[in-house]
Amino acid sequence: MTTWTRTALLTTLAVAVTTLPAVTFAPRAEAAGVPPLAWTPCESPGGPTGQECAGLPVPLDYRDPRGPRLTLAVTRLRSDGPEARQGTLLALPGGPGGSGVQRLTQRGAALRAQTEGRYDIVGFDPRGVGASTRASCGITEGDRYVFTLRSWPAPDGSIDENAARSRRVAEACARNGGAVVRSFSTANQVRDMDRLRRALGEEKISAWATSYGAYAGAVYAQKYPQHTGRLVLDSVGDPDPRRVERQWLANMAEGAEDRFPDFAAWAADPPSGHRDLQLAERPEEVEPLVLALAAKLDRTPRQSHVPGLPLTGSMLRQALQNALYGDALFPSFAALVKAAADPLGEPPVLPAELSAPVPDADASVIIAVLCNDVSWPRTVGHYRRTVAEARAAHPLTAGMTANIVPCAFWKDAPADEPTRMAPDGPSNILVIQGLRDPATPLSGALRMRAALGDRARMVTVGRGGHGMYVPRREGCGDRTVEAFLNHGQRPRHDVHCED
Template identity: 60%
Template sequence: MTNHRTTPLLLALATATALTAAAVPAASAAPAEPGRSGTSAPRLDWRPCAKPGGPAIQECADLPVPLDYADPAGPQISVAVSRIRSDRPEARRGTLVVIPGGPGGSGVQRLTQKGAALQKQLAGAYDLVALDPRGVGGSTTASCGLAPEDRHLTTLRSWPGPGGDVTGNLARSQRVAEACAANGGAVLRSFTTANQVRDMDRLRAALGERRISAWGVSYGTYVGAVYAQTHPGRTDRWVLDSSGDPDPRRVARGWLANMGEGADDRFPDFAAWAAHPDRDGQGLRLARSPEEVEPLVLSLADSLDRAPRPSTTPGVPLTGNGLRQALQNALYGDSAFPGLARLLLTLRDPQATPVLPPELAQPLRDQDASQTAAVICNDVAWPLPSAADQQRAVDEDRARHPLTAGMPVNVTPCSFWKTPPTTPPVRITDRGPSDILMIQSRKDPATPHSGSLKMRQALGKRAVMVTVEQGGHGVYLGNGNACGDAAVTRFLTTGTRPARDTDCPN
């Protein structure tokens, strides 16, 4: 579920009557303590690891963690962690963990991308840390041995065939599940939200912190909510940015199902942009009115279903599902609108050769595709409907949400997964300290506002939610809404939240 500017004045104008001091005491450092497993907290040997575009003071280390927390003295694997220490020790109040989205997002990479902005916003209040979840980036990985054609984004996402046919999806889902069972082993089976939470708490202990703060985005909000539910006494100031429905019966499956509504909520922003007269001067105007844009996109996707267009990437044509996936990606942020418009304009010219967006031009690494599938399938058991019931569900969803063409409710490898979870997902409740700030776009293509309200309801008195009218996915330091950015910064630096749920204008 993930891709990745503030003035206090705008925050004051938006929430002047709603703010109240709710300061949370600083999380104090303490000697390393035993983790939940009973083993001593490991030592972290930090080394410089500055990356292009990231802070010069970034450090990295490797955190040993049990392959199976039920056997803490058994085999160990490695989790890559990174840190940007506070550059103002006198202002430091604790540690902030940056929790990536996904599943499959790299915390180390996100820290590199957002580290400088966080340093500026938080003014030295925190050491900034992150980890690569098991299976990601510099952490221990596993492979299912998937064929390249099963690792493209358009096949990892269960886009139906032309006309909504699910036959290919059923065969591919079973093939992927069997490959993961045959080749993934115990390491792949350990890729779960529960283990990411345990690893995060082991990192807390290794850092010598009694409590930590966190900023989780997209899937990272679910990780953060599970941590807050299972370790309530170890949370300091907690930010959940772009949340989904935490219903334990529909973890991941419900998130996917909601994407049809999310696309419907967000697409009007692109349509208005693409039909605006300002696009004339940029050579990017697609239509005279916003109402004409969706029929254009649907027509082009249908034509590509019938006759895929050769692209500038040899051997990888642009299909209807490729265009639909490009649309989904572009809806995450306004900055992607021009690229999508250029692609659509190219497709209107029968002589032009489309240039694929980079994420569509080649398959994912086997390790990355395997990790993404494994987490959502290991977390919760998925139903296996009959082929007829699956086709009926896709047909109904295609009619209801044409932009997503039935993908959100289609079959995935999880329905054929060979190792169902032994324990149910954590139920998120209102039991625990009131130290959570949720921030959410009202027009989010991946985690729609309606789903975030389910998280808000589950957390009850523990949380306050700020809804941002600016569309997109990933709000804080992501979409340019100064009011939303300031609300999060104020909470993390002072502990002050709005007194009640509130809105930020666009």
């Protein structure tokens, strides 16, 4: 969920969208209703044919519907089978910080084909993301690298630098972010989703929702059960309303341990074409090798291909977390390990996501949602204790998942209480979950499944990685999702797919 996932941190628009105004005010005639969207063509090179875009005005603060408004970027692919049309299917991305416009641009054509033209496929950029109204905290560049946004403790376990950075970021957001940054939350995203439903003229909306988007989709189903159609929750996190994002971050330690054996097996016996990236003779030798290299880089960072940006142990650990999201990322991480371990070789080439700071607006929305959704412990001493425990229990994540974040110093308390999931409501939810997910591990998804009761069925997939449904892949889990979306066929009981 990706709390600060690779995808969320690198979100960029893949489609040209008209520049939208920052903050406007609602005319009185529109305050009581939601006007229909004004669609315009917006096809882009490499994108799907027939793509359209529009802007959706939403209240900055739903308690003041006549007050300032933000504008959300919306895009759609119309159903190409109008005689079989079943409504609208939202494609909800992960994050916080993921772009629904980008998701539709990349996956919309395949999704439309696999749903056989039954839906208008719609994506939107949540407030603060992509081509929607944005805001920035004014976070300094050095605090916006992925490995600084992720709060890795010092090599000796100290969190003093993490605490100072977290305080700086929180103070910058309080000083510069204003009401727009304070409005970035799951509760407001869900309200925006229902406003989008009304603007689309739909009584119900269905959704394929992944990672953080799956949590937002589940909250929508809880808040608006009468307006929820078929809902696929793909790789979803623990819904505990007392912790929410705090728990998602903590669970990543377990997720890394669930997933690492897949990389270890690959690194001990790489497939043809990658034999030069073998790291060890046996899988059980890979983890000690990676941990020893990280410890060495803690002591003596290695100059990378980026001037002034040496490869540290924390950066290597962060590169590992990113690589665990998909098997296709294994070769690049193995190459980084081999290059970093060779003292006579060329400077190791850092992954692109580690080589430059995250844009201020992207970092700001990610942090703001985490801090606006739920309260976090406020004392540095609390995090010193939890980091020490986590470092001992979970060496692959070295205490990062239990460490202090800007939310410990956040000025404003959450405006909305997190939603408690309950089994009341229509039985229209399918959860799909991999057994070895580095971001939203199986244990958290099982708690979401239990909380939803008979509202949901769950299909587990015997693969590692994050995000289980891929249109056109035609695995067992993919077919189960498509039978549900296309025909409403949901397994009578929870099921398991090996592929």
